[in-house]
Amino acid sequence: MKNRYDIVVVGAGPGGSMAAKVAAMGGLDVLLVEKRQEIGSPIRCAEGVSKKGLKKFLPQIKKEWISCEVEGARIYSPDGTMVEMAEEMAGSEVGYVLERKIFDRDLATLSGDAGADVYAKTNVTDLVLKDGVVKGVKGKHLGRSFEVECNLVIGADGTESKIGRMGGIDTTLKPIDIESGVEYIMTDIEVNDLCNFYLGNDIAPGGYAWMFPKGDNMANIGLAVLGKYLIKKNVKRPIDYLNKFVKEHYKDGKIVSVVFGGIPVSRPIKTISNGIMLVGDAARFTDPITGGGILKAMESGIMAGETAIDAIEAEDFSENELKKYEDKWRPTIGMKNERNYLIKEFFINLSDEKLNDLARSINEVKIKEMSVTGLIAMLIEKNPKTLENLSEILLKYL
Amino acid sequence: MIYVDRYKCGYCGTCVAVCPEAAIDLLETFIDINDNMCKACDICVKICPIGALVDEE
Ligand SMILES: Cc1cc2nc3c(=O)[nH]c(=O)nc-3n(C[C@H](O)[C@H](O)[C@H](O)COP(=O)(O)OP(=O)(O)OC[C@H]3O[C@@H](n4cnc5c(N)ncnc54)[C@H](O)[C@@H]3O)c2cc1C
Numbered sequence: 001m002k003n004r005y006d007i008v009v010v011g012a013g014p015g016g017s018m019a020a021k022v023a024a025m026g027g028l029d030v031l032l033v034e035k036r037q038e039i040g041s042p043i044r045c046a047e048g049v050s051k052k053g054l055k056k057f058l059p060q061i062k063k064e065w066i067s068c069e070v071e072g073a074r075i076y077s078p079d080g081t082m083v084e085m086a087e088e089m090a091g092s093e094v095g096y097v098l099e100r101k102i103f104d105r106d107l108a109t110l111s112g113d114a115g116a117d118v119y120a121k122t123n124v125t126d127l128v129l130k131d132g133v134v135k136g137v138k139g140k141h142l143g144r145s146f147e148v149e150c151n152l153v154i155g156a157d158g159t160e161s162k163i164g165r166m167g168g169i170d171t172t173l174k175p176i177d178i179e180s181g182v183e184y185i186m187t188d189i190e191v192n193d194l195c196n197f198y199l200g201n202d203i204a205p206g207g208y209a210w211m212f213p214k215g216d217n218m219a220n221i222g223l224a225v226l227g228k229y230l231i232k233k234n235v236k237r238p239i240d241y242l243n244k245f246v247k248e249h250y251k252d253g254k255i256v257s258v259v260f261g262g263i264p265v266s267r268p269i270k271t272i273s274n275g276i277m278l279v280g281d282a283a284r285f286t287d288p289i290t291g292g293g294i295l296k297a298m299e300s301g302i303m304a305g306e307t308a309i310d311a312i313e314a315e316d317f318s319e320n321e322l323k324k325y326e327d328k329w330r331p332t333i334g335m336k337n338e339r340n341y342l343i344k345e346f347f348i349n350l351s352d353e354k355l356n357d358l359a360r361s362i363n364e365v366k367i368k369e370m371s372v373t374g375l376i377a378m379l380i381e382k383n384p385k386t387l388e389n390l391s392e393i394l395l396k397y398l
Numbered sequence: 399m400i401y402v403d404r405y406k407c408g409y410c411g412t413c414v415a416v417c418p419e420a421a422i423d424l425l426e427t428f429i430d431i432n433d434n435m436c437k438a439c440d441i442c443v444k445i446c447p448i449g450a451l452v453d454e455e
Binding site: 178 | 412414
């Protein structure tokens with residue numbers, strides 16, 4: 001490890017690795033550090049991504065990254081009414097279920113190939129600040145203290161998001177803005193090539209349960225509950241909800257892995273301060289409806305990497321210069337997340353009966369547009385009166 | 399004081415994200431709570447997906 005870098009990227013998830021890759025390709029001296037001893041492990045994810053979305057950032061998809069391809073999705077309302085979204089033509093896969101242990105490590109490798117220095121088991125514990133300006137980072141590498149000089153830090157440190165807090169950005173999530181998730185990777189499961197979603201206030205209040213196929217007879221089966229429903233006294237925990245769900249739907253499955261994790265579902269926050277940019281989960285970029293954050297981490301990582309190149313060129317690391325990063329994400333990721341936050345707020349307040357009614361209104365139709373907005377547009381078309389508020393939200397963000 | 403049941407804890411860091419005092423750190427498989435900073439608001443206890451954190455008064 002050198003004593004000085006142009007930028008230090010903290011966290012080697014998809015966000016940090018893309019930021020490091022782009023910055024290194026732009027000629028910057030980049031250090032990418034990951035506190036875990038194994039990048040990508042243990043996973044905290046259900047591993048679903050859209051095929052088109054992934055190809056946008058990585059034209060060359062390696063087969064080792066993919067556990068399984070999926071052709072569409074099924075959504076089950078509380079009484080089991082099923083809504084299917086699938087491509088017209090069989091065999092046209094729209095999504096991947098990844099193998100993130102390999103995917104995350106390969107992304108970090110790509111940043112290394114681009115010239116970044118990469119170190120695992122290297123934890124950033126402090127920022128070195130002088131008069132509120134970033135001068136470097138301190139941390140531990142294999143237990144030994146180190147200090148590195150730099151003018152720019154990219155906080156890609158995931159849900160924990162401590163780099164932001166060290167730099168004066170309050171990234172603390174309130175219980176209404178985080179989902180608490182738990183998942184089993186199970187075998188002996190009958191799978192289809194669809195992602196399955198289960199809604200209901202007794203299944204996963206304020207969230208949903210999922211079953212994503214992961215190959216032959218294997219699946220990621222999990223759920224997430226909105227924090228708001230966990231803070232009352234004597235409530236069930238996400239693990240209790242999952243055990244009940246598995247007992248009802250997949251009781252013969254065998255549990256080969258257990259996964260835990262928090263998923264931010266907040267409105268966009270501030271993501272810059274002098275010498276600091278936050279990307280991915282650290283910036284709370286996960287989609288408030290789906291909880292998907294892999295692609296948003298990658299997209300924001302690229303944006304931050306590009307902004308870093310400009311900042312180094314201009315020798316300006318001020319918050320004002322880094323506004324370029326916010327200018328990139330606000331109209332794209334920010335706009336969608338703002339809209340989806342409002343849509344989520346609408347849906348989590350619906351009773352089970354209402355969800356059943358809505359599902360029944362569209363369970364006979366073919367939904368061609370494979371997206372949350374496609375689904376919602378269809379719901380509005382069939383229920384214009386009851387979903388008036390929702391269509392207003394959608395129109396506002398067209 | 400908040401106590402971590404290490405046999406339950408899945409070291410996912412959800413508690414770290416919600417701590418208003420930034421009193422919690424996740425180091426590999428180890429959740430570290432700084433008792434001097436902790437105000438025992440119990441949000442971490444409640445948000446934990448498996449109930450690995452316990453407030454022992
Ligand atoms: C149960 C669950 C299911 C999910 N399912 C999906 C899904 O199906 N599809 C989807 O798109 N998204 C899903 N997500 C969200 C997705 O996992 C995240 O959005 C994504 O991993 C964010 O990438 P990132 O690079 O921002 O952060 P992360 O992947 O979390 O990476 C952050 C890294 O930073 C490291 N780090 C933290 N602090 C430090 C430090 N101080 N020093 C050094 N390193 C540090 C961490 O160890 C970690 O490796 C799910 C999340 C959960 C919890």
